[in-house]
Amino acid sequence: MVLDVNGVTKVFADRGKNKLVANDNLSLHINEGEIFGLLGQNGAGKTTLVNQILGLLTPDHGDIHLLGESVLQSPARARSICSVQPQSQVPLGFLTPKQAVTLMGKMRLGKKFDPKRVEILFEALDMNKWANKEGEKLSGGAKRLTAFCMAVIAPGKLVILDEPTNDVDPVRRRYLWEVIRNLTNDGTSVILVTHNVLEAEKAVDRVAIIDNGKILTQGTPSEVKRSVTNQMRMEISLASELDMEIPSWTLSSHKKGSRFILSLDPNDISSAIEWAKNQADNGLIMDYSLSPTTIEDAYIELTSKKGDE
Numbered sequence: 001m002v003l004d005v006n007g008v009t010k011v012f013a014d015r016g017k018n019k020l021v022a023n024d025n026l027s028l029h030i031n032e033g034e035i036f037g038l039l040g041q042n043g044a045g046k047t048t049l050v051n052q053i054l055g056l057l058t059p060d061h062g063d064i065h066l067l068g069e070s071v072l073q074s075p076a077r078a079r080s081i082c083s084v085q086p087q088s089q090v091p092l093g094f095l096t097p098k099q100a101v102t103l104m105g106k107m108r109l110g111k112k113f114d115p116k117r118v119e120i121l122f123e124a125l126d127m128n129k130w131a132n133k134e135g136e137k138l139s140g141g142a143k144r145l146t147a148f149c150m151a152v153i154a155p156g157k158l159v160i161l162d163e164p165t166n167d168v169d170p171v172r173r174r175y176l177w178e179v180i181r182n183l184t185n186d187g188t189s190v191i192l193v194t195h196n197v198l199e200a201e202k203a204v205d206r207v208a209i210i211d212n213g214k215i216l217t218q219g220t221p222s223e224v225k226r227s228v229t230n231q232m233r234m235e236i237s238l239a240s241e242l243d244m245e246i247p248s249w250t251l252s253s254h255k256k257g258s259r260f261i262l263s264l265d266p267n268d269i270s271s272a273i274e275w276a277k278n279q280a281d282n283g284l285i286m287d288y289s290l291s292p293t294t295i296e297d298a299y300i301e302l303t304s305k306k307g308d309e
Contacts, residue, residue, distance in 0.1 A: 002158055002189040003030040003053065007062035010048055022048040024213040025062070030158070030191065033184040037192045037204035039299060045213040046193045047087065050160055053191075054079055067157060083108075085151035087162040087193070089143050092135020097127060097146040100135065101153050108154035121149045125175050140167035148176065155188050162193040177203050201295040209299055216302040221295055228298045234272050236260040236279075237286040244284065247275050254300050260285075263297055 010023040022045045030036045038046045051057040053064055055075025064071040064078075071078040092100050098118060105113045122128050127149075130142045138146070144167050152159060161180070165173045180190060180203065194200050200207060201221050208218035217227045231251060238244065238258040246253050249268040254261045264272050269290065276288040 001029055002032050002034075002067060003028075003191075004065040005029065005049070005053070005062070006064070008049065008052060008059045008064060009061040010045075010052060010057060011060050021213045023052070023059070026210075026213075026215055027062075028208055028215065028218060030189050032157075032189055033187045034205045035180065035184060035190045035192060035203060037194065037200040037207035038210060039194060039197055039200055039207055039295070040210040041195050041303075044210045046210060047162065048213075049210075050084075050162065050191070050193060053158075053160070054082055054084065081156045082158045082160055083151045083154070083156045084160045085147050085162060085164055087166075089140070090147040090150065092138070092143065092146065094134050094136065096132045096134060097138070097142070097149070098122070098131040100146055101149045104150040105153040113154065117153055118149070121153065121179070124179050125149070125172055127172075141169055141172070144168050145172060145176070148179075152179070152183060155183055157187070158189050158191065159183060160191045160193065163195070164192070165194075165196065165199060173199070197296040197299050198294070207295065209302055211303045217298070224295055224298050225293045228293060228301045230266065231263045231293045231297065232266050232269060232272075232290060233293055233297050234262045234264060234276065234288060234290050236262070236276065236288045239284055239286055244279075247272070249275075252301055252304065261297070261300075263293070263301070 005026055005028045008023050008026045012020045012022055026049060038049070040046050048057065052059050053071065055071050055078040058072060066078050066081055069077065101118050102115060105117060122131055125145055127145055130138060135143065148161070148164050151161065165176060168176060183190060192200060192204060204221065206218065206220050207224055209216045209224065217224055238260055241258050249264050249271050251263045251265065272290065276285065279285045280288065
């Protein structure tokens, strides 16, 4: 086991002495060569947990063991074991991507650093056209990829990636996921911190959904999806962003812009298809699809239940 988080609680107090429970009795473990997803919206407690894993914050209760030793007792050791891509952009200044990544590699490996590793990463991510461009002139996506390369040029036993695909174009996102998966071939473990549930489902081996400082569920993607029963999902593209009447067979619904997602019991599939065809014939929806439950559906249902409670 690479990481063992056991009953970690972290509470912050503001000047008015109001208390915010950022992490509430969190427990999880990560195995060697595993990609583990931490899913949750901003403010859910993901970054607070990461900072405690790195020894930058001390838990009020609980403990964290990294490769068998307590992070609380050896916080500097934790930072030497982990490689991190933060959520915020890394300020490159006048450094080019090649210079920044090479510098990070030399800092971590010294004389053992092999410059060919930079070339391999840049080729895999199709970054060569930016390799010698000053950081101040780079796009947000190019800066994000450079920060990713800085984190993995000499990866520790645990790599923590906080929203690694932000601003990255769809083609290079695919390349990036391939590089992340290849990291695990030599036993490196990865924590993927994200609110992009759709991407995470394709990338992770196991996942924890965290909301308001608590882990609502964790397990493999299949286990998490089964936690919200065997439902189906209908995804609809509305002809406009106006509200529409929700069908009676709908178990739950979620709307984002012109995208509408409905969950339903498998026994209601025929009714749902007939309803969708009528809506399309009347010009109210552009298209629709029917598929099994996704992690996104599980996330929405679990967080909605938590809010109701």
